[in-house]
Amino acid sequence: MKRIITIHGVVLGLLLLSGCSTMKDFSNTVKDSLFTYEKVKPWQKGELAKEDMQLVDDGMMTYADDHIYFSKEAATGGKGVGGGGCGCN
Amino acid sequence: MKSIQKKLALASCTLLSHGLPNAAQAAEGEDWAVDGSLLHYAEEDRITVNKFIGTLVTNVSESDKVKVDLVYDTMSGSTPSGALDSAGSFATVSTPSGAGGFSASSGSTSIADFEDTRLGVSLDWEHTKKRVHRINYGSSISVEKDFTSFGVNTNYAQDTSSRIVTYSAGIAATFDSVRRSTGGTPEPFTEYGDGQSLDEGSRVTWDTIFGVTRVLNRRTLGQINFSTGLSEGYLTDPYKLISRTLNLSETHTYFEDRPSSRQRSSVYMSMAHTTRHDNVMHLSYRYYWDDWDIVSNTIDYRLKFRYEGGFFIEPHFRYYDQTAANFYMFSIPQETYQLSGFPEYASADYRLDQMEGTTVGINIGKTFPGKGKLRFRVEQIEWIYDNSLFDTNKALVVQLSYKKLFE
Numbered sequence: 001m002k003r004i005i006t007i008h009g010v011v012l013g014l015l016l017l018s019g020c021s022t023m024k025d026f027s028n029t030v031k032d033s034l035f036t037y038e039k040v041k042p043w044q045k046g047e048l049a050k051e052d053m054q055l056v057d058d059g060m061m062t063y064a065d066d067h068i069y070f071s072k073e074a075a076t077g078g079k080g081v082g083g084g085g086c087g088c089n
Numbered sequence: 090m091k092s093i094q095k096k097l098a099l100a101s102c103t104l105l106s107h108g109l110p111n112a113a114q115a116a117e118g119e120d121w122a123v124d125g126s127l128l129h130y131a132e133e134d135r136i137t138v139n140k141f142i143g144t145l146v147t148n149v150s151e152s153d154k155v156k157v158d159l160v161y162d163t164m165s166g167s168t169p170s171g172a173l174d175s176a177g178s179f180a181t182v183s184t185p186s187g188a189g190g191f192s193a194s195s196g197s198t199s200i201a202d203f204e205d206t207r208l209g210v211s212l213d214w215e216h217t218k219k220r221v222h223r224i225n226y227g228s229s230i231s232v233e234k235d236f237t238s239f240g241v242n243t244n245y246a247q248d249t250s251s252r253i254v255t256y257s258a259g260i261a262a263t264f265d266s267v268r269r270s271t272g273g274t275p276e277p278f279t280e281y282g283d284g285q286s287l288d289e290g291s292r293v294t295w296d297t298i299f300g301v302t303r304v305l306n307r308r309t310l311g312q313i314n315f316s317t318g319l320s321e322g323y324l325t326d327p328y329k330l331i332s333r334t335l336n337l338s339e340t341h342t343y344f345e346d347r348p349s350s351r352q353r354s355s356v357y358m359s360m361a362h363t364t365r366h367d368n369v370m371h372l373s374y375r376y377y378w379d380d381w382d383i384v385s386n387t388i389d390y391r392l393k394f395r396y397e398g399g400f401f402i403e404p405h406f407r408y409y410d411q412t413a414a415n416f417y418m419f420s421i422p423q424e425t426y427q428l429s430g431f432p433e434y435a436s437a438d439y440r441l442d443q444m445e446g447t448t449v450g451i452n453i454g455k456t457f458p459g460k461g462k463l464r465f466r467v468e469q470i471e472w473i474y475d476n477s478l479f480d481t482n483k484a485l486v487v488q489l490s491y492k493k494l495f496e
């Protein structure tokens with residue numbers, strides 16, 4: 001139960017931190033990202049084409065994090081397959 | 090327009106290669122891309138790791154890209170052995186070794202000093218066909234004094250004709266060899282100091298992944314992956330120990346033993362979203378489970394505030410939890426041992442205990458007009474364990490990276 005409460009607290013905290021200085025902005029972000037689907041035309045994809053919008057936008061950081069957490073936690077994977085292992089302690 | 094289309098194809102591509110930084114992101118639109126990084130990882134009174142990561146990507150033709158990666162780690166410090174702390178008894182820590190591996194710590198019987206280096210190299214080739222089909226072939230090798238890993242993988246991604254959706258699939262095989270720095274692996278459940286040693290351990294891991302990436306709207310990209318994998322062979326840690334206890338006082342110390350197979354699965358969801366204030370949010374969630382009864386939740390959140398002149402500031406927060414493995418034990422109680430002998434499997438490795446982890450950090454950087462990008466981040470990680478000898482572990486991460494694109 002404690003874990004469930006923690007998870008929900010974290011999720012709520014993350015949503016509140018979603019770049020929104022006001023509740024209106026928060027509402028816009030949730031609406032834009034989670035509940036709005038539109039058939040995007042090619043000429044409307046400029047924002048999506050930016051490097052920052054790649055799902056892995058900094059490979060160095062992602063690689064380092066994956067190695068750290070692989071070494072210290074039992075759960076691993078999810079983003080992809082492949083890559084060298086380690087005999088981490 | 091062509092450039093945007095190419096970038097979009099990459100942005101919507103499922104980035105399946107789990108190895109070093111993705112080829113697609115490094116060299117898009119350029120002939121060469123070089124990315125280098127220095128990382129310092131330091132646990133409080135425990136392990137210190139210094140890491141260099143380098144990647145080189147080049148377009149060898151209009152439709153082919155080659156990537157070479159190099160990683161070099163130096164590791165030193167101490168780590169919990171799994172044995173309990175029994176004052177004055179150095180026999181409860183791992184085997185002393187020479188230039189690498191583990192040795193008895195002078196401060197605590199439950200801590201083992203170690204020192205090692207790791208060199209990893211990987212090579213990837215990505216081929217694009219008719220602009221909507223991409224296939225990647227990868228291989229990797231990683232060598233430590235007490236561990237060798239060799240892996241091959243292939244990943245395929247296909248865009249729909251509208252390029253709104255990308256379907257992807259990948260498979261990887263990894264072959265590991267495990268040994269103590271002094272050679273061989275200990276016979277499970279033999280008492281430390283008996284010196285019974287078996288050949289080095291080997292294991293094979295198969296991983297598969299299936300993913301869908303979708304443009305949700307003009308500001309949002311979403312992805313969902315399902316992955317599953319099976320490891321078979323030597324999955325025990327040859328250095329880890331477990332104590333037999335009478336009234337929580339150690340009477341004997343044994344080498345641990347784990348099952349020889351493990352099936353892992355996870356569902357991973359991630360999203361990138363540009364807010365109306367032109368900031369970029371990355372949010373992901375992973376639900377993981379395996380047949381060792383470990384269940385885990387991971388939430389990762391970053392928000393990049395972008396400013397004039399190419400500067401950015403990006404706070405980061407991560408939450409992780411896991412349940413304990415079904416053979417995790419703090420120790421083997423004397424009463425249990427007398428009643429039924431050793432359990433089928435037992436490990437006191439703190440990484441198999443129930444735990445929660447939080448990461449808080451900040452990443453700052455600047456993009457230069459000459460197609461360079463500098464990043465610097467500082468993060469603090471804290472893990473809290475439920476039933477281990479050490480309740481917490483804290484780590485500091487500092488990383489400096491620089492990427493340069495060349496025409």
